[in-house]
Amino acid sequence: MGMDRREFIRIAGLSTLLGLGGKGAFELLRPGQVEAAMAAKPEAQGVVRWAMVVNMQKLDEATAKKCIEACHRVHNVPDFKKPKDAKDTLPPEVLNRYEVKWLWTEHFHNAFPGEDHPNMLEKVAHLPFLLLCNHCDNPPCVRVCPTKATFRREDGIVNMDMHRCIGCRFCMAGCPFGARSFNWRDPRPYVADTFPGYPTREIGVVEKCTFCAERLAQNMLPACVEASGGALVFGDLNDEKSRVRDTLKRYFTIRRKVHLGTNPQVYYIV
Amino acid sequence: MGEKYKNEFGVFAERPQVEKKYYNAKYIFTGLAVFLILLILPLAPNLGKTVPPPQRQLDTPVIQKMAEKDRQCIMPTDWMRANHMQMLVDWRDKVVRTNEKGAPNGRDFVSPDGKKYLASLTNTCMDCHSNKEKFCDQCHNYVAVAPNCWGCHLQEGKKLAEAK
Numbered sequence: 349m350g351m352d353r354r355e356f357i358r359i360a361g362l363s364t365l366l367g368l369g370g371k372g373a374f375e376l377l378r379p380g381q382v383e384a385a386m387a388a389k390p391e392a393q394g395v396v397r398w399a400m401v402v403n404m405q406k407l408d409e410a411t412a413k414k415c416i417e418a419c420h421r422v423h424n425v426p427d428f429k430k431p432k433d434a435k436d437t438l439p440p441e442v443l444n445r446y447e448v449k450w451l452w453t454e455h456f457h458n459a460f461p462g463e464d465h466p467n468m469l470e471k472v473a474h475l476p477f478l479l480l481c482n483h484c485d486n487p488p489c490v491r492v493c494p495t496k497a498t499f500r501r502e503d504g505i506v507n508m509d510m511h512r513c514i515g516c517r518f519c520m521a522g523c524p525f526g527a528r529s530f531n532w533r534d535p536r537p538y539v540a541d542t543f544p545g546y547p548t549r550e551i552g553v554v555e556k557c558t559f560c561a562e563r564l565a566q567n568m569l570p571a572c573v574e575a576s577g578g579a580l581v582f583g584d585l586n587d588e589k590s591r592v593r594d595t596l597k598r599y600f601t602i603r604r605k606v607h608l609g610t611n612p613q614v615y616y617i618v
Numbered sequence: 619m620g621e622k623y624k625n626e627f628g629v630f631a632e633r634p635q636v637e638k639k640y641y642n643a644k645y646i647f648t649g650l651a652v653f654l655i656l657l658i659l660p661l662a663p664n665l666g667k668t669v670p671p672p673q674r675q676l677d678t679p680v681i682q683k684m685a686e687k688d689r690q691c692i693m694p695t696d697w698m699r700a701n702h703m704q705m706l707v708d709w710r711d712k713v714v715r716t717n718e719k720g721a722p723n724g725r726d727f728v729s730p731d732g733k734k735y736l737a738s739l740t741n742t743c744m745d746c747h748s749n750k751e752k753f754c755d756q757c758h759n760y761v762a763v764a765p766n767c768w769g770c771h772l773q774e775g776k777k778l779a780e781a782k
Contacts, residue, residue: 501717545776550769
């Protein structure tokens with residue numbers, strides 16, 4: 349016997365009411381994690397968890413500049429404003445877009461958007477907040493990378509494998525902190541003095557701060573921390589006696605855009 | 619008169635008589651000749667010549683300074699010649715992925731004779747083999763491979779820069 353139209357609509361309607369149609373039913377009966385969920389991962393599994401505290405009470409414009417210079421020098425970060433050869437001079441309209449930065453400064457209202465207000469302490473509003481990759485516990489850049497070029501190490505460092513980067517820039521869209529830069533052109537002619545032993549990058553890859561993974565491997569502190577004269581504190585969060593833990597215990601600190609759930613690991617003392 | 623022949627449209631009295639000849643022969647054969655000459659032209663200068671295989675050049679300052687018995691690469695020479703590319707790829711993966719979940723510390727390389735080296739193209743290999751043009755490029759050109767290491771990696775490591 350065939351089913352007439354009225355009968356078909358009745359059964360279809362009832363099934364929909366009971367939630368028996370489509371993927372929704374499975375979600376309802378056996379709830380699992382949605383792939384794109386922003387749930388924070390459980391605590392870091394590694395023995396070491398690197399983190400940084402930026403003490404804005406000690407950091408002034410000059411020190412911040414010194415830190416940035418130290419960082420960009422040892423990592424061969426190009427400065428597109430200063431080509432080695434005059435023929436590589438870029439038109440001013442692209443300079444901003446081409447900028448590659450691992451470490452940079454921003455005022456409070458840009459560093460902590462939404463937390464500023466018109467009547468806030470003027471001194472803080474004009475501080476040069478030193479910004480870098482936050483090496484998040486739940487890094488969106490790692491989740492969106494289609495080639496796993498960006499990955500999270502067991503010690504919490506979010507690192508990049510330049511050999512794998514295909515330059516899709518998903519990570520730049522994913523990172524809410526603007527910590528990633530794209531090489532729109534070959535950076536070599538814009539690296540003033542090449543630092544021996546550390547590679548440059550090629551056209552078409554994304555780069556960012558690595559918490560100086562190559563220096564940590566040699567038991568050295570990150571270059572910016574060394575240059576900061578005590579304004580930056582770096583160490584192991586899992587070690588109770590470390591300087592970061594001590595600093596975090598003694599001062600009240602804030603972090604950037606915590607409400608996004610990425611759990612950033614760069615702390616700011618204001 | 620030719621014989622009758624049949625096709626799908628019916629039976630016809632005779633085959634059409636078509637003169638047998640090459641049409642436009644002048645142009646076709648000139649064109650073919652020009653094509654063949656162009657094809658052979660780039661190969662002609664090397665015809666019959668044998669290009670001698672490149673000789674490895676080990677006369678860099680660092681190697682010259684070493685005692686004769688210490689002049690040994692991190693692995694036997696024959697092994698290195700055959701497998702250095704795979705070794706560099708392994709180094710790359712191990713060093714970059716150090717401390718990734720489940721990955722061991724890959725920055726150290728221990729040679730069969732027990733010596734420890736930093737796994738680094740620029741900072742270890744290029745210290746001794748600082749003559750890239752003679753040591754790397756010569757052979758790579760000979761076998762027509764173009765490894766893209768040098769787009770990012772520098773020729774000069776820290777040790778060498780400090781020694782200067």
